[in-house]
Amino acid sequence: MLQCCPNGARPxxxxxxxxxSPRHLARDARAVAALGVESLxxxxxxxxxxxxxxxxVIGTVVGTIRREAPELEIGVTTARWVEPDPLKRTELIGQWGKxxxxxxxxxxxxNVHERGWQRVCAALDAVGIGVELGVWTTGDAVQLKQAGLPRGTVRVLAEVTxxxxxxxxxxxxxxLKALGPVPAPILLHGEEGGAWPVLEYAKRxxxxxxxxxxxxxxxxDGTxxxxGNEELVRYAQGKDVAGRYERRRSGGRAGGLRGSSLWPGGSRAEHRR
Structure with a gap:
């Protein structure tokens, strides 16, 4: 399964x-859904x-996306930097159920490393919303293994920071080794300079x-x-984007992804920022 994360916490x-905006998120959702993305x-x-x-805010964003891409699974964050108080977070989630x-x-x-994470999981399950458990470190993995997966867990997000x-x-x-076998699918991803190498590892x-x-x-190629998100998805699927590299000539990184394992039969490319 390929998920698209179109904006995140970026400024x-x-x-x-x-x-x-809801309109622009819906536009990108429609575009990536047409490429076979199953989750947003x-x-x-x-x-x-x-x-x-x-x-x-949640209702407006989700509803707008749903109208343009009704087949997509739509997920949102509950990160503490959005609302630091876990009790307030659970109150807001309770209102999502309405x-x-x-x-x-x-x-x-x-996120498993955040205070009150189990309470937040319980609040989501109470209103029928599935849980994606964010595991950022080996310590998080061990903590989750000891605690066990809470009810309503849909998948574990192994997030390489x-x-x-x-x-x-x-x-x-x-x-992954610290997590060991878990009774839920694992979605593995990286970020910034590590995004593409980790994606390739997950695919393999x-x-x-x-x-x-x-x-x-x-x-x-990091340069x-x-x-748009659609272009990133195309490369994740092993597709070229017309003309992106055709203009490059000999020397350096000319040829772009044709030396990458994102191309069928290719070798592993260097991934640099």
Missing amino acids: ADVYPAVPM HVHPRDRDGQESLAPG LPPHARPDVASV VTDPDTAVAEAVRI NHLDTRIGFEDTLKGP WLAT
Whole structure:
């Protein structure tokens, strides 16, 4: 399964192609759904561009996306930087349960390292929203293994926060080893310089993965800004983007992904920022 993460916690003015408004998120959702993406993980924003867990904001964003891409699983964040108080978070999630079905998220991510994570998971399960458990470190993995998966868990998100492309995969292996067998699918992904190497590792090992502007603004060679989430998804699927590399000539990295394992039969490319 390939998930798209179109915006994340990036500043609203980070790059014009990153979708922030409900309309722009819905536009990107429609585009990536047409490519076969099955799940979308979004960070809803209020009218001022600030991340929000308010039910009105969640309902507007999810409902707008659902109208354009009704077949997609739609997930949102519950990160503590959006609402630091776990009790307040659970109160807001309780209000999500009153949203109409089309405006209610299918899943929500909960980071295991955050205080009150089990309470947040229980609040999501109580209103029928699935849980994606965010595991960022080997310590998180051990903690989750000891606690056990809470009811309502849909998948475990193994999130490699090491951004060095030379060491990100090694960190992914450590996290997966610490997790061990779990009774839920594992979605493995990296970020920034580590995004593409970790995605490639996930593909080779038949794990779910994701790509989008939350994880990286750049394509697999690390030198150019992607034109949109759709372009990132195409590369994750092993597809070329017409003309992107045809203009490059001999020397350096000419030929782009034709030396990458994202191309059938290719060798592993260097991934550098």
